Amino acid sequence: MSFDVAAIRGQFPILSEIIDGLPVHYLDNGASAQTPLAVMDAVRHYETTGRANVLRGVHRLAERATESYENARAQVATFLGVPTMEVVFTGGCTAAINLVAFSYGSLLKPGDRILLSELEHHSNIVPWQLLRSRAGIELDMLPVTTDGRIDLSALPRLLTPKTKLVSLAHVSNVTGALLDVRTVVESAKAVGAKVMLDGAQRAPHGPLDLPSLGIDFYAVAGHKAYGPNGIGALWGRPELMEAMPPFMGGGSMIGRVTLAETTWAPSPRRFEAGTPPIGPAIGLGAACAWMETLDWAGAHDHEMALVQRLMDGLQEIDGTQLFGPASLQNRYPVVSFMLDGVHPHDVAQTLDSFGVAVRAGHHCAQPLMDRFDLDGTTRVSMAPYNDNGDIDALLAGVAHAAKTLR
Amino acid sequence: MSDQLYQERIVALAKAKSGAGKLENPTRTVRRDNPLCGDRVILDVRLDDEGRIAEIGHQVRGCLLCQASASALSAVAVGRDAAGIAELRHDAERALGREPGETHEPFDAFAPVAAHKARQDCVLLPLEALKDALS
Ligand SMILES: Cc1ncc(COP(=O)(O)O)c(C=O)c1O
Numbered sequence: 107m108s109f110d111v112a113a114i115r116g117q118f119p120i121l122s123e124i125i126d127g128l129p130v131h132y133l134d135n136g137a138s139a140q141t142p143l144a145v146m147d148a149v150r151h152y153e154t155t156g157r158a159n160v161l162r163g164v165h166r167l168a169e170r171a172t173e174s175y176e177n178a179r180a181q182v183a184t185f186l187g188v189p190t191m192e193v194v195f196t197g198g199c200t201a202a203i204n205l206v207a208f209s210y211g212s213l214l215k216p217g218d219r220i221l222l223s224e225l226e227h228h229s230n231i232v233p234w235q236l237l238r239s240r241a242g243i244e245l246d247m248l249p250v251t252t253d254g255r256i257d258l259s260a261l262p263r264l265l266t267p268k269t270k271l272v273s274l275a276h277v278s279n280v281t282g283a284l285l286d287v288r289t290v291v292e293s294a295k296a297v298g299a300k301v302m303l304d305g306a307q308r309a310p311h312g313p314l315d316l317p318s319l320g321i322d323f324y325a326v327a328g329h330k331a332y333g334p335n336g337i338g339a340l341w342g343r344p345e346l347m348e349a350m351p352p353f354m355g356g357g358s359m360i361g362r363v364t365l366a367e368t369t370w371a372p373s374p375r376r377f378e379a380g381t382p383p384i385g386p387a388i389g390l391g392a393a394c395a396w397m398e399t400l401d402w403a404g405a406h407d408h409e410m411a412l413v414q415r416l417m418d419g420l421q422e423i424d425g426t427q428l429f430g431p432a433s434l435q436n437r438y439p440v441v442s443f444m445l446d447g448v449h450p451h452d453v454a455q456t457l458d459s460f461g462v463a464v465r466a467g468h469h470c471a472q473p474l475m476d477r478f479d480l481d482g483t484t485r486v487s488m489a490p491y492n493d494n495g496d497i498d499a500l501l502a503g504v505a506h507a508a509k510t511l512r
Numbered sequence: 513m514s515d516q517l518y519q520e521r522i523v524a525l526a527k528a529k530s531g532a533g534k535l536e537n538p539t540r541t542v543r544r545d546n547p548l549c550g551d552r553v554i555l556d557v558r559l560d561d562e563g564r565i566a567e568i569g570h571q572v573r574g575c576l577l578c579q580a581s582a583s584a585l586s587a588v589a590v591g592r593d594a595a596g597i598a599e600l601r602h603d604a605e606r607a608l609g610r611e612p613g614e615t616h617e618p619f620d621a622f623a624p625v626a627a628h629k630a631r632q633d634c635v636l637l638p639l640e641a642l643k644d645a646l647s
Contacts, residue, residue, distance in 0.1 A: 475550070
């Protein structure tokens with residue numbers, strides 16, 4: 107097997123830029139991935155040959171726009187392994203989670219419980235805290251193991267008949283740990299709780315087969331999955347979505363409006379009030395179609411080889427410490443580490459001067475940082491287009507920070 | 513590599529750790545957080561009868577720039593009142609290129625941060641904390 111990294115890199119123009127005299131070693135994919143020409147071309151094609159509003163016009167541009175938008179929905183659905191009309195376009199992953207927190211949340215009663223974990227991104231904590239203040243529900247938190255995985259041995263203790271929803275990161279944005287979905291679903295179903303996965307960090311690593319997971323909701327961020335900003339997707343089990351009231355009110359989501367009463371359109375329209383982000387949705391569709399063309403078995407092996415190279419290299423630098431699973435099993439290529447005596451921001455700033463982009467800090471997971479009493483970590487998050495050169499540049503930068511900053 | 517930011521003087525200030533630690537009997541203790549990056553400064557000050565700083569101690573949980581700034585500030589804060597500290601703040605602002613004019617020791621060391629807008633709050637956080645302590 108040989109995975110052709112160079113061919114993939116060639117599809118991402120930004121990777122061959124020289125910026126302020128430095129090459130682009132982009133290892134901040136967990137924050138936002140880069141976008142391939144196929145995505146830019148699809149958006150440009152819409153903007154130059156079919157730009158109009160969707161669903162509202164009879165002229166040919168409106169028809170083209172509607173067709174492209176619905177085609178994008180089909181592309182996202184194929185990527186997720188679900189029927190087209192079960193996919194709702196949202197403003198992002200955060201928006202998708204807030205939609206569920208509001209609409210599914212409005213069906214809950216005081217005293218009902220929602221189970222989260224201590225490693226969640228703030229976007230999978232704060233919407234539930236808002237719901238708690240609105241609806242009087244209670245939140246429970248699964249703890250995290252020392253190697254940065256959600257500790258599922260606490261499930262029996264924390265799942266109760268009052269638990270209505272378990273909402274967890276499919277892949278951690280800090281440690282790269284992959285959730286054992288089967289165990290979560292089995293335990294949750296046993297008490298009648300629904301399961302939502304925050305797929306922001308999983309979707310960028312290849313097509314999914316959501317029905318086989320047995321879950322109820324799945325949220326995706328477009329910009330982390332090689333698509334544009336301002337777009338995301340939510341999949342929800344149809345019988346749940348049909349029972350949920352709208353999140354926002356406006357055009358396109360109605361059955362019939364009178365001043366006395368309005369009836370709702372069926373999902374997905376019910377949850378897509380107003381003019382949607384049409385270009386970004388088309389871009390996300392193209393990103394999903396682009397991902398379908400990749401050899402993901404090869405890509406995954408390639409990414410894990412990079413993770414191994416990174417871990418081996420870090421070990422040779424005095425005072426580095428990994429935060430997250432040490433194993434390559436059940437993980438994705440997100441690696442957090444600390445360098446003794448050097449703050450993560452100073453590591454990241456030094457890396458920037460080597461042309462290496464990483465993220466440093468709390469990664470919007472402050473409860474996790476508090477739990478392990480960390481100032482933050484330096485996070486390396488990879489995509490299939492990363493190569494050995496990126497990792498070696500990073501290691502050189504970390505070694506330099508270790509030598510000069512402490 | 514283009515290593516403009518972490519110049520020797522900044523690293524030396526951070527390593528000097530002037531004023532690092534707690535005070536026994538502080539007149540005031542203040543804490544300041546930067547919610548964006550998580551930097552945190554806890555400052556103890558002991559004031560004399562005229563409201564001048566007699567002693568200062570800082571605990572920084574943050575990056576090198578924040579540590580260097582707390583260290584620089586502690587080195588020159590003693591004997592100053594609120595107006596004197598405000599003058600140091602202007603000095604820091606000038607070093608960061610946010611105000612016109614010449615800067616002086618020790619804040620002139622932060623001139624390289626002028627080109628790194630995202631990091632300027634790290635330098636200013638200890639000054640913010642001290643302003644709180646004196647107000
Ligand atoms: C695990 C996880 N969930 C949710 C989000 C939020 O995504 P967005 O900011 O694109 O809505 C992120 C982004 O950092 C994430 O990593």
